[in-house]
Amino acid sequence: MDVENRKWQWAAHAVLILLSLACVLPFILLFMASITDEKTIVANGYSFFPSRISFSAYEYLWNQSSQIFHAYGITVLVTVIGTFASLVITSLLAYPLSRRDLPGGQFIAFVVFFTLLFNGGLVPTYMVYTQVLDVKNTLLALLLPWLLMNGFNVLLMRTFFQTTVPLAVLESASIDGAGEFKTYYRIVLPLSLPILATVGMFQGLAYWNDWNNGLVFVTEPNLFSLQNVLNRIMNDIQFLTTSGGAGSSQALAALPSETFRMAIAVIGVVPILIAYPFFQKYFVRGMTIGAVKG
Amino acid sequence: MLVPGLAYLVLNNYLPLFGLSIAFKNIDYSKGIWGSDWIGFDNFEYLFKTSDALLITRNTLLYNAVFIVLGLGLAIAVAILLNEIKNRFASRLYQSVIILPFLISIILVSYLVYAMLSTDTGFLNKTLLPALGIEPIAWYTEPKYWPYILTFVHLWKGVGYNCIVFLAAIIGIDGEYYEAARLDGASKWLQIRKITIPMITPVIIMLMLLAIGRIFYADFGLFYQVPLNSGALFETTNVIDTYVFRGLMQLGDIGMSSAAGFYQSVVGFVLVLISNYIVRKINKENALF
Numbered sequence: 001m002d003v004e005n006r007k008w009q010w011a012a013h014a015v016l017i018l019l020s021l022a023c024v025l026p027f028i029l030l031f032m033a034s035i036t037d038e039k040t041i042v043a044n045g046y047s048f049f050p051s052r053i054s055f056s057a058y059e060y061l062w063n064q065s066s067q068i069f070h071a072y073g074i075t076v077l078v079t080v081i082g083t084f085a086s087l088v089i090t091s092l093l094a095y096p097l098s099r100r101d102l103p104g105g106q107f108i109a110f111v112v113f114f115t116l117l118f119n120g121g122l123v124p125t126y127m128v129y130t131q132v133l134d135v136k137n138t139l140l141a142l143l144l145p146w147l148l149m150n151g152f153n154v155l156l157m158r159t160f161f162q163t164t165v166p167l168a169v170l171e172s173a174s175i176d177g178a179g180e181f182k183t184y185y186r187i188v189l190p191l192s193l194p195i196l197a198t199v200g201m202f203q204g205l206a207y208w209n210d211w212n213n214g215l216v217f218v219t220e221p222n223l224f225s226l227q228n229v230l231n232r233i234m235n236d237i238q239f240l241t242t243s244g245g246a247g248s249s250q251a252l253a254a255l256p257s258e259t260f261r262m263a264i265a266v267i268g269v270v271p272i273l274i275a276y277p278f279f280q281k282y283f284v285r286g287m288t289i290g291a292v293k294g
Numbered sequence: 295m296l297v298p299g300l301a302y303l304v305l306n307n308y309l310p311l312f313g314l315s316i317a318f319k320n321i322d323y324s325k326g327i328w329g330s331d332w333i334g335f336d337n338f339e340y341l342f343k344t345s346d347a348l349l350i351t352r353n354t355l356l357y358n359a360v361f362i363v364l365g366l367g368l369a370i371a372v373a374i375l376l377n378e379i380k381n382r383f384a385s386r387l388y389q390s391v392i393i394l395p396f397l398i399s400i401i402l403v404s405y406l407v408y409a410m411l412s413t414d415t416g417f418l419n420k421t422l423l424p425a426l427g428i429e430p431i432a433w434y435t436e437p438k439y440w441p442y443i444l445t446f447v448h449l450w451k452g453v454g455y456n457c458i459v460f461l462a463a464i465i466g467i468d469g470e471y472y473e474a475a476r477l478d479g480a481s482k483w484l485q486i487r488k489i490t491i492p493m494i495t496p497v498i499i500m501l502m503l504l505a506i507g508r509i510f511y512a513d514f515g516l517f518y519q520v521p522l523n524s525g526a527l528f529e530t531t532n533v534i535d536t537y538v539f540r541g542l543m544q545l546g547d548i549g550m551s552s553a554a555g556f557y558q559s560v561v562g563f564v565l566v567l568i569s570n571y572i573v574r575k576i577n578k579e580n581a582l583f
Contacts, residue, residue, distance in 0.1 A: 008482050012375040013384070019372065020391040022450065026406040027394065029417060033409055045420025046409045093299030108296065113583070115307040117507065118563045121555030122538050123548060124313020128305070149302050181295065209399030212514070216543065230401045231519070234408070238434075238522040258415065265405045272397050280390060283458070 027269070034058070034262035041258045057263035067221075068229065068264060075208060075225040075268075078142045082207040086148050087200050091192075094154050095184045098161035099170075109158075115151040126216060141217035142225065147206050153199045160195035161188060197282035201275075208272065226268045233261055317556035321548050337553035346537060350554070354533040357441070357517075358509045361448050366501060368449055369456035370494070374486055376457065377464045389461075393454035400515030403451060407443070407520055437530040440521060444531070447520055448513070456501070463497040464490060499573060499580045507566030510534060510558045534558045 029046055034057055036050035044051065061068060096102050097109055119125075125145065135141040165188050173183045189196065211227035218224065224232070317337055319330045341347050372392070379385040395403070410417050411433040419430040433439060471489045480488070512533035521531045534554055541551030574581040 004482060008378050009380065012378040015375055016372070016379070016388045016392075019453075020388055023392050023394050023454070026410065029409050030406055041415055045415040046412075046417045047421060048417075089298040089302060092295045096295050108300070111300070112303065115303055117566050118311075119307055119559060120310025120313050121552070121559050122535075123316060123542055123552035123555050124310035125306070126542060127313050127316065128309045132309070133305075144306070146306065148306070149299055151303070151307075154299065184295065205397060209401075211399060211401050211519075227399050227401050230405065234401070234404060234519075234522060238524065262405070262409070265402055269398055269402055273394070276393075276397060277390065280386075 030262055030269075031266055034259055034266045036259055038257045038259050054259070057257070057259035060260055061263050061267070068226070068267075070222070071224050071226045071229045072267070074142070074223060075227070078139070078210075078225060079204055079207040082143050082147060083200055083204045085143070086153075086203045087196060090149050090153050090157055090199060091189065091196070092184075093149070094157035095161060095188055096180075097154070097158045098165075109155075112151045112154050129217065136217050137220045137223060139223065142210070142213050142223065143207075145213050145217065147203075147210060147213065153202065157192075157195050157199060160192060165191050194282045197279055201279040201283065204275075205272070226264070230261075230264060230268065233264075314552070314556050314559065316548065316552040319549070337549040338557070341550050341553045341557070346532070347554075349529070350532050350534045350537045353530065354510060354512045354535075357444065357448075357512060357533065358505070360445055361452075362502065362505045362509070364445065365449060365452055365456060366498060366505075368453050370460050370491075370498065372453060372457040373460035373464055374490060376461055377490075378482075389454075389458065393458065395451045396455040400451075400513075400519045403447060403516075404519040404522060407447060408522070411443075434522060434524050435526040437527045440527055440530045444516060444520065448516060451516075459501070460494060460497060463494045467493045496580050503566070503569050503573060503581075506569045507562060509565060510562040512536070514539065 025048075029048060032048055032050055033041065033046045035053050035055055036047070037052035037054040038056070040047075040050050040052045093112070097105060097112070099105070102108070120128075129135050129141070129145050133140075133144070135144060169187060169191075170183060173187055178186065209227060210225065211231050214223070214225050214228035215231065218228065318332055318334060320333045320336070322330045325331075376385060376388060379388065408416070411419075413419060413430065413432050413434065416433070418433075423430060431439070433443075467490065471493075472485055475485050475489060512535045514535040517531055517533045518536050518539065521527045524531075534557075538551050538555045538558070541547045541554065545551075570581055570583060
């Protein structure tokens with residue numbers, strides 16, 4: 001039996017180490033590319049062990065690129081506001097739904113659940129946001145469409161409230177004269193940190209990584225998030241390399257260098273890598289308890 | 295308390311449903327959306343007469359079918375292996391590392407793929423292939439490689455997250471089952487087949503149902519960003535979502551684009567209902583609703 005156990009341990013470690021390497025090596029390649037000397041990349045391509053190291057891309061980033069930092073600022077701003085707003089409205093909706101005594105609760109739960117099954121798709125949503133709300137080229141365009149709240153998170157949070165906040169506590173709060181809002185704010189939320197952290201992380205990631213709203217609703221470079229800048233650079237390169245023709249090599253030369261591009265990508269991903277470990281312990285717990293069923 | 299959330303759902307999810315009618319109209323901006331003339335199924339007729347309709351449907355369905363089978367299978371396997379790891383520190387470390395790809399944007403993924411595949415400077419063409427004695431390949435103009443590349447990227451990005459979902463389910467299994475099985479002399483392999491898999495079947499079915507319901511929806515970012523929107527690759531990279539997007543943003547063909555979107559929403563919805571109905575017939579407990 002023990003021998004069998006040990007074999008399994010070895011096999012599991014071996015497979016997981018290989019998988020982990022596959023997951024982490026591309027990031028290392030990206031980072032190495034960002035600190036490689038530009039000429040070395042042109043000659044030898046991207047490499048894990050560049051023959052010449054240079055930090056000039058980061059120096060350039062630090063000294064020259066107010067545009068990049070502006071985009072960085074937009075990303076941070078949208079992530080902070082969006083995550084906060086979405087936690088507020090998600091939990092505000094999830095709390096009453098978690099109460100069995102909510103009149104019409106079943107119907108409202110269905111209204112939320114239905115959004116997971118059926119939607120209008122890109123074109124009508126685009127129409128609503130451009131024609132009805134006119135968010136094009138405003139900060140709201142980065143905050144509102146698709147991202148602010150979704151039915152999945154509402155149901156996840158509702159289930160968590162139902163299973164972890166004891167009914168007796170809610171009842172005693174109401175006997176002590178706490179109104180519904182006070183109960184929610186003073187009792188339910190503090191008891192629900194794991195799910196708030198989980199949903200907050202999902203939302204934070206969604207806002208930090210969002211490029212779609214920027215691509216669809218923003219043409220004003222001042223409102224570009226970091227992802228949109230990265231996207232724009234990549235598109236330009238693709239356009240120039242495939243269209244070929246006269247002058248394209250010149251235009252290509254005017255683009256940010258390969259190392260610089262990779263440096264921007266690196267500063268875009270580092271905050272996620274730093275923040276994730278703080279959320280990890282909540283993550284598995286939040287997922288386990290909140291696992292949904294409509 | 296309900297108001298802000300519901301208001302948002304109305305705005306973001308329910309109001310666009312009326313816009314589905316765009317698919318049946320000949321949009322004329324001078325008359326506005328509501329004032330434009332009804333043209334019945336003309337947009338659809340036009341769409342299905344092009345060769346695009348078949349291609350994007352085929353691509354969307356095939357990719358998603360492969361993603362569901364391989365994605366869930368791999369995630370379950372990894373979750374089972376992760377659960378075997380007794381060293382807590384190592385287990386934590388593996389979990390953190392394999393979820394990394396899930397955390398980054400698809401734009402970043404496209405940068406990573408570009409670093410690997412770029413024709414002039416990519417790691418494969420410059421380092422790996424020469425070492426193996428193979429000629430460089432122009433990845434971004436050769437459609438035949440992309441089904442493999444996209445499947446690989448999809449699995450790479452998604453396995454960490456899905457495996458955490460399964461791991462959460464496996465951790466929830468009562469240890470006494472394994473205890474009893476061990477006393478009876480069941481091998482690890484037998485325990486996995488007879489205890490672990492049956493116990494997590496509800497989660498597997500739930501995720502599968504959700505995935506089948508979305509089988510008409512492709513991951514737009516994956517199919518648009520990772521191949522860098524390269525026209526040479528459309529044969530194997532164009533899916534309904536990228537088609538709708540290009541129709542709306544680049545060609546301005548709202549009629550056909552919304553017809554494709556309508557087709558997607560409605561068929562997707564019907565598929566959820568059918569698959570849920572089938573699961574209900576087999577085992578009521580496992581059904582989604």
